[in-house]
Structures are given as C-alpha cells and as structure tokens.
Amino acid sequence: MKQRILIIGAGFGGMWSALSATRLLDKHNRNDVEVLVLAPQAELHVRPRFYEPDVHRMVAPLNKLFDAVGVTFVKGMAEHIDVERQVVSYRDAQGKAAELAYDRIVLASGSKVVRPALAGIEHAFDVDQLDEAVRLERHVSSLGARPDSPSRNTVVVAGGGFTGIETAAEMPARLRAALGENANIRVIVVDRGREIGAALGEGPRSAIVSASEELGLEWRLNSLVAAVDERGVILADGERIDADTVIWTVGVRASSLTEQIPGERDDYGRLYVDDNLQVPGQKDVFATGDVANAATDGNGNRSLMSCQHAIALGRSAGNNAAASLLGVQPTTYRQAKYVTCLDLGAWGAVFTEGWDRQVQMVRDEAKSLKQQINSVWIYPPAADRSAALAAADPLIPVVA
Known part of the structure; x- marks a missing residue:
C-alpha cells in the first residue's frame, strides 16, 4: 500500500x-x-x-x-x-x-475575513472569497437601475490596509462604469489609523495620498464603523454616512x-x-x-x-x-x-522593496509591473509535467 x-x-x-x-x-x-x-x-x-x-x-x-x-x-x-x-x-x-x-x-x-459582531454587518460586502466578490460585482453593476441619490453613488470601504486601499482605488472606475461618467460619486475609506496609509508605513504613504487626492477618495481617520444598515454606516463618533455599498476589508x-x-x-x-x-x-x-x-x-x-x-x-x-x-x-x-506592489486604480501603482517599504517605482511603471504580477506571475504553471515540477523547486525565489 x-x-x-x-x-x-x-x-x-x-x-x-x-x-x-x-x-x-x-x-x-x-x-x-x-x-x-x-x-x-x-x-x-x-x-x-x-x-x-x-x-x-x-x-x-x-x-x-x-x-x-x-x-x-x-x-x-x-x-x-x-x-x-x-x-x-x-x-x-x-x-x-x-x-x-x-x-x-x-x-x-x-x-x-472574520466579520465582527456589529449591528447590520450582514449588509456589508467583501472581496475576500470568490462568492462574496461576485456578489459585490453584481451589486455594483445593478446600481444604475436605482434612482440617482447620494446613497446610491457612495461606497464606504471599512479598513485602510492593503486590501482596503486597492479596493477603494478601483471603485471610482467601477462606479462610473455602472452609473455613467458624469455621476457624482463618493468613495470613503474608514480607517482607525491616524494618517492615510498608516498600515503600510511611511514609504508608500505619499503615493497613497497623491492617488487618493487624484481619484477623489475621502478618508475618515481615527475612526471605526460602529453599525451597518441597508443604506449606510454609523461611525463610532456618531457620524452617519449614507451609502448603498459598504465593503468590509478588515479582520x-x-x-x-x-x-x-x-x-x-x-x-x-x-x-x-x-x-x-x-x-x-x-x-x-x-x-x-x-x-x-x-x-x-x-x-x-x-x-x-x-x-x-x-x-x-x-x-x-x-x-x-x-x-x-x-x-x-x-x-x-x-x-x-x-516587496509590495500596491494597485492604486487609474492613478497607477506603487512598488516598494524591503520590510521598510522603500519606494522603487510609482504610477505607470509600477502599474505595468502590477498587471504582470496579477495576470502572469501568480497563476499556476502550464499543465506540462516537466515544466510544472521544475517551477516547484523551493530554491526558486518568488521575487528575484
């Protein structure tokens, strides 16, 4: 046996x-x-x-x-x-x-992603598992069929870490594709950090700030989502944000x-x-x-x-x-x-090296690398025995 x-x-x-x-x-x-x-x-x-x-x-x-x-x-x-x-x-x-x-x-x-025991958390979307990400995509695509309103046009992203930033940076283009180029959209990142991009350190922060300004991303810093409902969120300080789309990216x-x-x-x-x-x-x-x-x-x-x-x-x-x-x-x-390669939507991307995240590339140059990573490097090898086994050598560096 x-x-x-x-x-x-x-x-x-x-x-x-x-x-x-x-x-x-x-x-x-x-x-x-x-x-x-x-x-x-x-x-x-x-x-x-x-x-x-x-x-x-x-x-x-x-x-x-x-x-x-x-x-x-x-x-x-x-x-x-x-x-x-x-x-x-x-x-x-x-x-x-x-x-x-x-x-x-x-x-x-x-x-x-483990969602906290918040009131209404079931109304939030996420991009963690495929079925949830597909549910979000269908929801965003359906927004154009709803009456124009600030709530319809607003997305709240809970969490300003790597996933939260990439999700938020992609949202303006996704909303405009669903609602039209002239839609008055808002994308708001709610983050417990004291400054934009704090979770990624000082290295890429200026790129994240620049991208946020150019893309129109808003940040609510030193803040947490305290409750969610079908039409938005309530923050820990009592502020209410009307939003038909809430995306959870932490935990x-x-x-x-x-x-x-x-x-x-x-x-x-x-x-x-x-x-x-x-x-x-x-x-x-x-x-x-x-x-x-x-x-x-x-x-x-x-x-x-x-x-x-x-x-x-x-x-x-x-x-x-x-x-x-x-x-x-x-x-x-x-x-x-x-290394890190953070996608920043239409602005581009930022590529860093080292655990202190020293910036090496930004904007289009970094975006080109990010697209290569996402579309080629992280995919499985071809169904060829010799090539696939050769690619599985533990001594091959993932990042050269």
Whole structure:
C-alpha cells in the first residue's frame, strides 16, 4: 500500500505544496508515495485580484495540471484532523462523511475575513472569497437601475490596509462604469489609523495620498464603523454616512482547522512552524500559506498572509513533507526579499522593496509591473509535467 502525503487546500500554498512534494518524489524515483489534495474545488481562486472587475474570471482550473503531474484530487471539505490516528474527516461532494488517512499532512486551508459582531454587518460586502466578490460585482453593476441619490453613488470601504486601499482605488472606475461618467460619486475609506496609509508605513504613504487626492477618495481617520444598515454606516463618533455599498476589508483570520493541531498559534490563529515548516512536536504535520507563521530570514521578519509568501511557503512545505517521509535532507524555508506592489486604480501603482517599504517605482511603471504580477506571475504553471515540477523547486525565489 502506498504511503500518502495529504494536502488540505488548493490555494497558493496547497497547489505549490502538491507540486513540490511531487517534484521531490520524482527526483528520487519514488512511486510508492501518493500526493492527494483535498479541497472543495480543483481550482485556484486568484484572491489577490478580487478587488478588480470581472472577478468571476479570477479562477484557474487545476484538474489538467494535477493530472499532468500525477496529483490525486479529492473533492470535499475537511472537518476534523485527528493527529493521533493520522486521519482527516471530511464531507464529500454529496455531503457524505468520509475519511482519509495520511502519513504526512500539509495544512494549507487558508484564511478568511472574520466579520465582527456589529449591528447590520450582514449588509456589508467583501472581496475576500470568490462568492462574496461576485456578489459585490453584481451589486455594483445593478446600481444604475436605482434612482440617482447620494446613497446610491457612495461606497464606504471599512479598513485602510492593503486590501482596503486597492479596493477603494478601483471603485471610482467601477462606479462610473455602472452609473455613467458624469455621476457624482463618493468613495470613503474608514480607517482607525491616524494618517492615510498608516498600515503600510511611511514609504508608500505619499503615493497613497497623491492617488487618493487624484481619484477623489475621502478618508475618515481615527475612526471605526460602529453599525451597518441597508443604506449606510454609523461611525463610532456618531457620524452617519449614507451609502448603498459598504465593503468590509478588515479582520482576517487563519482557518479554524489550525485549532485542531496541537501547537502554538499567533493572534491571527496561524500555527508557528520551524524552519522546515513543520509544526513543533508534530513530526507528521506541516503548515503553509496563511495558516503558517514562519521566519522569513534571520532578522526577525515573519511571513505575511499574502500570495507572495504563500507561493514560497508552499514550495517548501510540500518538499519538506516529502523529504521527511523519504528520510532525505529538507530545504530550509527562507524568503529574504520582500516587496509590495500596491494597485492604486487609474492613478497607477506603487512598488516598494524591503520590510521598510522603500519606494522603487510609482504610477505607470509600477502599474505595468502590477498587471504582470496579477495576470502572469501568480497563476499556476502550464499543465506540462516537466515544466510544472521544475517551477516547484523551493530554491526558486518568488521575487528575484
């Protein structure tokens, strides 16, 4: 009977884990180990693009890729991990309970925006998961059928972090496409920070300020949304903003499956892992992507919940899960170079390097790079066995 590496999740971390594990098995001519991916769909949801229009297209099918490299896909939703028995319980496509045994497991079940217990929060949209992003897109497209009013023409974005800024910067163009070029639109960012773009630090702040001014974005700083309803929000200071569209972008948390793994977790619910992405004290369990908190270098920097880190984390986790099963040397996870490329809508973008986010490019130059990242770099490799396995080498830098 074959030994099994089971990967939970088909996002960036899960997909690259499957490819990298298969790569190492292939390198050692091992046909006695199978790689299984358990996920609701055999597709990569390109989540970093969910703030863009045409979001229903931001899906990359994985069936042909998995078939090409010999990865087995199991359609289902993981419900329970029994680390003592080395068994995962799940619901299959028909909703029936089933189990999968494993010899090594890679947890790559991702993260979600967790909405707070605010009055009316169910009226808010988000760009976190595909179904919600599609719901927002349909809503924005339908606004033109409503009577002209300040509420119809206003969008409130709760949160001024990376996702909030990208979403807000894209909204003027999306609203005008729905309402007409002459519509009197407003896009308001509500953020707890004391200055615009505070969450991203001083480096890109001037670009964010410039883009906000040019795009007409308004900011409510030192502020929080206290309640939501069908026609707007009430802020913590009592101000009411009438808006038919409220988008929630704060409060991301790792998959609750992390709570079933004995180990230390951070404030986001991520499991702390060692340099090989193994959960300390659990020789059969690896974590990757948004469920892993890993050291990226020797300077105290830790991985972020981003596809930039998830790609490299996936390549390392799958490789090292296979290495531990084969008894060969693992590859230490390191991701020394960190960059950000923040989309600022029609203004352009800002590209920074380093953890202190030193600006390297702005406007059209940075926008061109952002479009290349979003449309090419983060997509799966072609369904060609040799090329796909070569791309899964954990020593390939995500950012050169």
